[in-house]
Amino acid sequence: MPTYRYRAITEQGLVLTNKVESASKQSLLRALKNNGLMPITIEQVAYSSRTQRKKKKNITNIEEIMKNANTAEISTKKESTVKEKVNMYLSKTEKITTRDVIIFTQNFYLLKKADFNNIHALRTIIDSTENYTFRGILEDILAGVEAGENMYTTMEYYSDIFPFIYINMIKVGELSGSLTKSLEEAVTYLESSTKLNRKIRGILIPNLVQFIVIFILLIVGTLVTIPAIQGVYDSFGSTEQLPKITIWFQGVLNGFIKYWYIPTFILVAIIARNIILYKHTKRKIQFSLF
Secondary structure (H helix, E strand, C coil): CCEEEEEEECCCCEEEEEEEECCCHHHHHHHHHHCCCEEEEEEECCCCCCCCCCCCCCCCCHHHHHHHCEEEEHHHCCCCCHHHHHHHHHHHCCCCCHHHHHHHHHHHHHHHHCCCCHHHHHHHHHHCCCCHHHHHHHHHHHHHHHCCCCHHHHHHHHCCCCCHHHHHHHHHHHHHCCHHHHHHHHHHHHHHHHHHHHHHHHHHHHHHHHHHHHHHHHHHHHHHHHHHHHHHHHHCCCCCCCCHHHHHHHHHHHHHHHCCHHHHHHHHHHHHHHHHHHHHHHHHHHHHCC
């Protein structure tokens, strides 16, 4: 059964963190809400082929959750330690690629074409899936199907894995009873998208590398070559000067070097603002689920 790590707020204003097993993300969301908890984040913990994980207690009541969880007042909540962050990172993820999704969709299409029902097809694919993170997601989808939900309902929780258009193709197929046809179209869509992305990368990456090399040469030339040339002029007693635009650009670079902390501060502020906006938007989306 998939294992999830969650953070939630109790009615008393405590932030609670815990790791539990649940049939699916939806059932965990319902269980938390029924126990008076407002989830902040829910993440599926990746499977590990090397270690045997201890079984975690499933949610039964708020008292039992509070026994097994770490809590802290919201106003005095401390940041995670380096050790906790490292453990969180190591437990997380074996990367899921577009190729994994394509192979899953191809296999699912072939099994549906052979008249497998959704549950039997998913179980067959799960048994042959080598990516343990992706296997956990497929087991979550299977749990939802076994509970009477449509596949696309669970896939919507994994929109970072399954593209929006892909999910809607599956939705149309399930609701119209033509899932096999939708899976065939989804395979075509994924393969064409992959080819297009590969072509775009093939065009952008060489040009980006070329631009960076030219920019580096321009900086080196401005900081090293130009002063050397000007020094040659001065050594001969020449009154000739380099072009004004060249001298101006040299002055700009020298200003950046002298006051390096100003552009650095601006760059850090922009990055921090974008991170805060991202987290705020993500939290708003999570709370809107309830």
